[in-house]
Structure formats: structure tokens, C-alpha cells
Amino acid sequence: MVSFLIRRFLLSCIILLVVANLLFLMLHMIPGDPTVVALGPRSTPEMREAFRHMMGLDRPLLEQMGLFLLRLAKGDLGTDVWSGRPVLSMILDVLPLTAMLAIASFLWAVLLGIVLGCVAVMQHGKWADWLIGLISIAFVAVPSFVVALYALLVFAVALHWLPAIGAGGDDFTSQLKALVLPSFTIGLGWVGYVSRLVRAAMIEAMGEDYVRTLRAYGVNERRIVFSYALKQALLSVVSVLAIGFGTLLSGSVFAEIVFSRPGLGKLTYDAVISRNFPVVMGTVLVTSALYLVCMVLADIISAVLDPRVRSAL
Amino acid sequence: MSDQPLVLDIEDLTIRYGGVISAVDNVNLSIRPGEVMGVIGESGSGKSTLAHSILGLLPKSAHIEAARFRLSGRDVNAMDDSERAALRGPLAAMIFQNPMTAFSPIHRLGQQLSDLLWRDGQMSRAEKRERIITMLRRTGIADPAAKLDAYPFQFSGGMLQRVAISAALLMQPALLIADEPTTALDVTTEAQILHLMRELRDQSGVAILMISHHLGVIAELCDRVAVMYAGQIVEEGPVEAIFAAPAHPYTQALLACEPALIRERQGRLPVIAGEVARPGGPGCRFAPRCSVAEELCRQASPPVRPAAAEGQRYRCVRDLA
Structure with a gap:
């Protein structure tokens, strides 16, 4: 290890x-x-x-x-052409905001996606399965900017439930509120994707010989689904999600611009527009590093889930 | 013995897929307590379908009809899914063909085994563990306590099949269904597993339904044997009688093909020409491959006749007794 x-x-x-x-x-x-x-x-x-x-x-x-x-x-990413501030400290200032956004999007994708996938498997072949399939494909197909605009219109403009722009104030509640819409916008496509993925992986798992063994002993179907098939399905979801994190990071560029939210994506975008080379270099390098960290994390998680992987390390 | 109900009592069982093709056709099968019944046949003869139907493990597309379907006197026909699920284990437990895939690769064996013992809800974890360890030791697994924390990929096929047998016996079933339990194993391991099964039968008196395509396995272990061809039982009787004097042409051909029984050095090994016919249409299902088939065989469904030995029956138009 x-x-x-x-x-x-x-x-x-x-x-x-x-x-x-x-x-x-x-x-x-x-x-x-x-x-x-x-x-x-x-x-x-x-x-x-x-x-x-x-x-x-x-x-x-x-x-x-x-x-x-x-x-x-030496760990020096250079200085901002305009403000003269060290790039590293600029990035570190906004990194928590983007990290929060990415994690929140992830939570949407994983929690909603897995729940929808599990329901679809339990209702395999019935109308609920069909409906979830339809919704999932719609989630994947709808462009993020459409989701963003409608989410803004409904929840910020019409209902005034959530703020339309910014990252919230100093208190955690307002930060959390400001997080909902952008993370939902980025995460929605992933909800559909993960739910399809979980469904397919679990249907495959349910056809395995060991599921037949469990059934032959009259083990509760719910237990088979949740403590056996789901665990196997998560193995394939983890590796896909790790790769998906890269897409999520680039998705944050878009969400941070639409929702005028400070963050790594917005910093990168502004720097590219103004040819602020040191900042572009810094942000892209940090993004790449984050991506690599995620890949390693995914490997560690699959090692935790799968003893065969663990023994091969 | 006679007042005890039959462990398995099936009359006129027909299993169809998609309405037309019958994978199992008019099968009668009964097993007495403590008896070892063998079912032998080629791939596609319906023997596994028969075995899986006993535990209700067939896919939903299978349509099952039976005049009588009883496990230890209880009518399985009249039960719904949850009642049937509750029977799995205590009335009949099953071991499968490939032990390497019969357990989840990502769960510890101990957890899987104690999950299979889900019925004993009152039993504490330690108690379950103790029972599992005792049974594993009985089936010949060294240092069973340590093995509980291991994963299936750390075991050999023979060891896993021993674990599978332990799991089945932990249920204290009236009937143990073994679906080609040694097919995926090498020959020495096969002998060990068969020896173990015979030992356990002698000790615990469990009845066994042994599915195999291997004559040696059947001869080694079984009291009675049913020969299946294209979904039908074509011959049934005591093992000695059938090996000594097979009545049905298919059984004769099957015995002639067994390498261990071929006496002289032959240039070519004997084969049964052709393939298992797709069931359907009138006449004997074996007629297209039968070396002694007559015109009548292709027209009339053959009746079941008693053969020379007691309890031996076969399905053929010709009276060979």
C-alpha cells in the first residue's frame, strides 16, 4: 500500500x-x-x-x-501581473469555495443518483423504472445553461428562496444557500448519469452466481440488493466518478460565471481573458493536481471496497 | 421409515419457457429420507432446470406446472413467493456447479455464511460464528476461524466447495441438492468432495439429489438414478440395476461412451451421433439418434414400462423386459 x-x-x-x-x-x-x-x-x-x-x-x-x-x-507560482499578489495565495483564497461547489455537486450526483438507481433496480421492468430512466436521460441531455437559467428563474427570481448570485456571506447558512443552485446546475447531469450507471451495474450484479446462492438460502431480497449488489455496483461507479471530477471542475467555470461566484473557475476564466499568464498557469496546474489527487483517491476507495484490488497493491 | 413423508415428491412436472418449448416434460421424481438420487444427462437435458425449480430459482419467464410438488410433505405448488423463500434452507439447500463464483468476491466468507443463517435471528453473532466454525471443521477445513476473515479469492475451488457444503449443512436441510458440484473441480478434488458428501450422508442422514453428467460420480455416490434426455426421464431405477442392465437405448449408449467402462482398445471412441433434439412433435425424443429406432418410434409417444430389476422403469415403445 x-x-x-x-x-x-x-x-x-x-x-x-x-x-x-x-x-x-x-x-x-x-x-x-x-x-x-x-x-x-x-x-x-x-x-x-x-x-x-x-x-x-x-x-x-x-x-x-x-x-x-x-x-x-520552490512552490512559487509567480505573481499576478496586475495586482502583484502571489498567485498561490489568490488560488488558496478561492479554492475552498470551488471545493465546496465541487463536493456539493458530487453529493447531488452520488446521493440522488444512487437512490434513483436503486429504486429503478428494485422496480426493474415496472413503470417506476421506466420513469426514472426517462428522467435520468433528460437530466443528462438538458444543457447546464438551461438548468441554470430555469433554476435561477424559479428558485431565485420567482420564489426568492435562494440567492441568485455570489457565494454567501460569512455565516455558514448563507454560504450553504448560495451553494444550492450552482451545485445543482453542475450536478444534475451527473445525477442522471450515475443513476443509469448504478442501475446497469446492479442489474449485472444481480445476475451473478453468488446472488443465486443468497436467493437459494432465502436471504431477504432487500439485503441482497443493498449489502451485496450495491457494494459491487459502487466499485464501477467510483472509478467513473473520479474521471468525472475533471468534468465537474471544468463545469465549475461555467457555474461560477453564471452565478457570479468567486472560485477557481472564475479566476481561470478572467485570467485567460486578460492574458494574465501567471494566474492561468497557476490555476490550471492546481486544477490538474486536484484531478490527480482524485484519481489516487478513487484507487484508494476501490482498494477499500475490493479485497482483490487490495491484495494486488 | 415408511411413515416419514417423502423428502421430494414430484408428479407430472412440466416446465416451459415461452409457452411452447418444454425444458422439463412430465417428470416424476421422488426421494426418500436419506436416499441419494442421481440425475444424469447431457447438457440441455433439463437436469439443472429440474434442480433449480425445486427451490424456485428459475427466472420469471419459466412456466411451471405440476400435478404434485411436495417438499417433506409440504405442498410447494400452493405457496406464494415469500412462503417458498422461507423453505429454502431448512427443507432443501443447494450447492452449485462453480464454487469460485458461488460467493461474493468482495465480502468476507464469515459475513456471507452468517448472512445465509439469517433465520436464526435470536442467535448471537458469537454463537453463529461458533456453529459455522464447527461445521467448517467437519467438512475438512483446517483452521476455520482464520478462514472466516478471508475472501473467496484466497481459496481453492475444492476448499470453496467444502465451504458451500458447510453452508448447506448448516441449514440442517432434509434435502441437499447438488448441481454438478464437482464439474468445475479437478479429479483428485472431485474424489475428496464425493467422499465428503458420502460421509456426511452417513452421519446426518440428509437426502441428496445429485445432478451430474458424469457416470462415475453417480455410480460412486447414488442409490438410485434417473436418466434424463431432452427434458424427459427415459430410465430410472437402482444404480446397480441400471449399470448392470440398462434397458433404454439412450442409457445403453451413454454407458458405452463412458471412458472408464470401455474395455478394449478401440481406434475411435464410441459416440452418440447427433445432438439433443429440440423437443416438440410426436414420437420418442431420442428416436433421431437411436440406433434401433423403428418407424413406430417417430409416431407414438413411448410409454413408461417396468424393466427386469425391481424399481427400474424405462420409456420406450419396445418391450425389452
């Missing part, structure tokens, strides 16, 4: 290094002069030159890359 974690950590570092280099090259390939975008069309050539020098853009590419990686190794 320990050697597995060490291996995964080293692998993750290598992946991050590759991501950092690709990112660096990609940003340099964006058409247009970054200094013009940054300083505006009316800036003088002298101003641009001074800016270029300040950013280190006048040095050879390889040297720039080397300097960047060197700083990265």
Missing part, C-alpha cells in the same frame, strides 16, 4: 511536470501580442518593451521555461 502510494505520487509529479511544460508552450502559441492585450492598444512601444522585460518575455524560450520550472519547484 505504501509503495503503491509512493509510486502514484511520483507518477503524479511527472504528469504535472508534463502538464506545466505543455501549458507553458501553449500560452506562448496563443496568437496576438500579450503585451498589447495586457496594456491595451494605446500603449506605447516603450511601455510594451518595459512590460515584456518585466515579465521575462524577452529572454529565450528555454530560459523562460527553466526559470518557470525552477520557481515551481
Whole structure:
């Protein structure tokens, strides 16, 4: 287990290094002069030159890359071009908000998705199964912006139950309230996806020989479904959800813009628009790192659930 | 013995899938307490369907009809699903063909075994554990307490089949249904498992319904045997009588194909030509493959006749007795 974690950590570092280099090259390939975008069309050539020098853009590419990686190794993600604030502290400021959003979306997806999937399995072939199937596919099919707009219209504008924008105040209740709509918007598609996934995995599990054994001993069907088939179904759901977390993070960009919510996504978006390279690099790297952490977490969870995986580690 | 009800009493059992094709056709089968009954037949002869129907494990698409269907004197025909579920275990317990897949791969064996003992709700966990350990030891598993914390993938097939047999015997069933319990095992393990089953029968007096396509297994273990072909029992009787003087042409052909019984060195091993026919239409179901079939065989349904030995019956148009 320990050697597995060490291996995964080293692998993750290598992946991050590759991501950092690709990112660096990609940003340099964006058409247009970054200094013009940054300083505006009316800036003088002298101003641009001074800016270029300040950013280190006048040095050879390889040297720039080397300097960047060197700083990265020291944990320094650079400074914001405009405010001069360290990028790392900017990210750390908004990270909890995005983490909350992602976790809340996850909870929607997992709790609702698993419950719907289980009901569908218990009612297999009956109208409830059919209805849940229809709803699930609708959840997956409806674009997030439609969900976002209707959720805003109904719950914020018409009913005044929940705030339309922002991340809430200092107290936890208002933060929680501000979390409901954006997380619902991101999570809804996943609810449908997870419910279909759980249903399919559980139907497969219910056809296994060991379920026949349990039935041959008259074991309660409810117990078979919840403590045997569900556990097996969760194994396949966990690995898919881990990959889905990446989609969830990119989904947060959209939700944070629509709901004017500070967060990692909004920070990234604003930085891309204003060519604030250090911030873009920082946020994308942190997002990649989060994604890698999730993959490792998924492996650990499946090791906890599946003794065969555990013994192979 | 005679005042005790039959452990299994089936009369005129027919199981159909999709209305037309009968997987099991007009089967009569009875097992006395403590008796070991063998059912032998090729793949697709309906022997597993028959075994699964006893516990109500067939899929919903199966349509079951029987004039009489009793387990230890209790009419299974008249029961609903939950009543039938309550019988599984105490009246009849089953062990399956592949022990490697008969247990959940992600649950500890101890948990699975105690889940199977769900009926004894009053029994404490420690008590259940104690009973399970005792039974595992009885079926020849060393250090059973440690094995309870292990997972199925850490066991060999033979060990798992021993565990499955323990699970079945923990139910103290009147009837143990064994659906090809040694088919997935290697030959030495097979012999051990058969030996164990015979030992347990002698000790506990449990009746056994042994499903197999292996003549050696049947000869080794059974008191009586029923030969199935295409959903019908074509011959039935005491094992010695049937092995000594098989009456039905199919049984004769089956015995001729048994490698252990082929006496001389032959260039080619004997086979029964053709495949199990799709049931349906009049006449004997074995007629297309029968070496002695006559015109009459293809037209009339063969009657069940008594054979030379006592209790031996066969289904054929010709009187061979």
C-alpha cells in the first residue's frame, strides 16, 4: 500500500511536470501580442518593451521555461501581473469555495443518483423504472445553461428562496444557500448519469452466481440488493466518478460565471481573458493536481471496497 | 421409515419457457429420507432446470406446472413467493456447479455464511460464528476461524466447495441438492468432495439429489438414478440395476461412451451421433439418434414400462423386459 502510494505520487509529479511544460508552450502559441492585450492598444512601444522585460518575455524560450520550472519547484507560482499578489495565495483564497461547489455537486450526483438507481433496480421492468430512466436521460441531455437559467428563474427570481448570485456571506447558512443552485446546475447531469450507471451495474450484479446462492438460502431480497449488489455496483461507479471530477471542475467555470461566484473557475476564466499568464498557469496546474489527487483517491476507495484490488497493491 | 413423508415428491412436472418449448416434460421424481438420487444427462437435458425449480430459482419467464410438488410433505405448488423463500434452507439447500463464483468476491466468507443463517435471528453473532466454525471443521477445513476473515479469492475451488457444503449443512436441510458440484473441480478434488458428501450422508442422514453428467460420480455416490434426455426421464431405477442392465437405448449408449467402462482398445471412441433434439412433435425424443429406432418410434409417444430389476422403469415403445 505504501509503495503503491509512493509510486502514484511520483507518477503524479511527472504528469504535472508534463502538464506545466505543455501549458507553458501553449500560452506562448496563443496568437496576438500579450503585451498589447495586457496594456491595451494605446500603449506605447516603450511601455510594451518595459512590460515584456518585466515579465521575462524577452529572454529565450528555454530560459523562460527553466526559470518557470525552477520557481515551481520552490512552490512559487509567480505573481499576478496586475495586482502583484502571489498567485498561490489568490488560488488558496478561492479554492475552498470551488471545493465546496465541487463536493456539493458530487453529493447531488452520488446521493440522488444512487437512490434513483436503486429504486429503478428494485422496480426493474415496472413503470417506476421506466420513469426514472426517462428522467435520468433528460437530466443528462438538458444543457447546464438551461438548468441554470430555469433554476435561477424559479428558485431565485420567482420564489426568492435562494440567492441568485455570489457565494454567501460569512455565516455558514448563507454560504450553504448560495451553494444550492450552482451545485445543482453542475450536478444534475451527473445525477442522471450515475443513476443509469448504478442501475446497469446492479442489474449485472444481480445476475451473478453468488446472488443465486443468497436467493437459494432465502436471504431477504432487500439485503441482497443493498449489502451485496450495491457494494459491487459502487466499485464501477467510483472509478467513473473520479474521471468525472475533471468534468465537474471544468463545469465549475461555467457555474461560477453564471452565478457570479468567486472560485477557481472564475479566476481561470478572467485570467485567460486578460492574458494574465501567471494566474492561468497557476490555476490550471492546481486544477490538474486536484484531478490527480482524485484519481489516487478513487484507487484508494476501490482498494477499500475490493479485497482483490487490495491484495494486488 | 415408511411413515416419514417423502423428502421430494414430484408428479407430472412440466416446465416451459415461452409457452411452447418444454425444458422439463412430465417428470416424476421422488426421494426418500436419506436416499441419494442421481440425475444424469447431457447438457440441455433439463437436469439443472429440474434442480433449480425445486427451490424456485428459475427466472420469471419459466412456466411451471405440476400435478404434485411436495417438499417433506409440504405442498410447494400452493405457496406464494415469500412462503417458498422461507423453505429454502431448512427443507432443501443447494450447492452449485462453480464454487469460485458461488460467493461474493468482495465480502468476507464469515459475513456471507452468517448472512445465509439469517433465520436464526435470536442467535448471537458469537454463537453463529461458533456453529459455522464447527461445521467448517467437519467438512475438512483446517483452521476455520482464520478462514472466516478471508475472501473467496484466497481459496481453492475444492476448499470453496467444502465451504458451500458447510453452508448447506448448516441449514440442517432434509434435502441437499447438488448441481454438478464437482464439474468445475479437478479429479483428485472431485474424489475428496464425493467422499465428503458420502460421509456426511452417513452421519446426518440428509437426502441428496445429485445432478451430474458424469457416470462415475453417480455410480460412486447414488442409490438410485434417473436418466434424463431432452427434458424427459427415459430410465430410472437402482444404480446397480441400471449399470448392470440398462434397458433404454439412450442409457445403453451413454454407458458405452463412458471412458472408464470401455474395455478394449478401440481406434475411435464410441459416440452418440447427433445432438439433443429440440423437443416438440410426436414420437420418442431420442428416436433421431437411436440406433434401433423403428418407424413406430417417430409416431407414438413411448410409454413408461417396468424393466427386469425391481424399481427400474424405462420409456420406450419396445418391450425389452
